[in-house]
Amino acid sequence: MPLLPDALAATLARCVGLSNARRQTLVVVILRMISARTVNLSHLAAAFCGPAKLTSNYRRLQRFFQHVQLDGDWLAKALVALLGLAPPYRLCLDRTNWKVGCKDINLLVLCIATRPVRIPVLWDILDHGGSSTIAQRKALIERFMALFGRSSIKLLLSDREFFGNQ
Structure with a gap:
């Protein structure tokens, strides 16, 4: 059975046209918003795995929301x-x-x-x-x-x- 992040990423791949890196960012954002019950980017940035610094993850989130326009239609399909x-x-x-x-x-x-x-x-x-x-x-x-x-x-x-x- 696939892990929740992998299953969510696979489902989103069928519903929203994002690159793999942006789709993984969206998965982290969704899962972290649910677990942390916040939309604060500082809190969401702390959820990323890997060696990147907190400030780098924060900037990654800023770039994501700056360049990715998600309308309600992708959410309906997802x-x-x-x-x-x-x-x-x-x-x-x-x-x-x-x-x-x-x-x-x-x-x-x-x-x-x-x-x-x-x-x-x-x-x-x-x-x-x-x-x-x-x-x-x-x-x-x-x-x-x-x-x-x-x-x-x-x-x-x-x-x-x-x-x-x-």
Whole structure:
């Protein structure tokens, strides 16, 4: 049985187009964020194995985040692969908003419904308060279909907030 870092690296290799070195950096970042429960780069830099100094590892992380742009789509594919979810999927569309300090965060979220939980796989940050538009909802569903195919959707659930004929 492969070790967790190797299994994670193998799964990510199928989901995200990064070089091996950058993929290994991403594996360390993911595993260290989980174990340390922090996103502080100083703490994450201490997790690297090998003879490199802490300052070198810290700089490695800075370069990683400076040059690697990861969108939500790679994460959707990685989550589905890591959790072993198989189509057809039951999807749930919902909107949520939070207040962080004085800032309002308004998200349109698409989840895959499994028996015990709902897994958020794609989302859009809405630049306004209140409900989403039909165009925003349609764009999110189209992103999902581009990643997983139209036939991967068994059904789509949403609440009465999402009205419209399209």
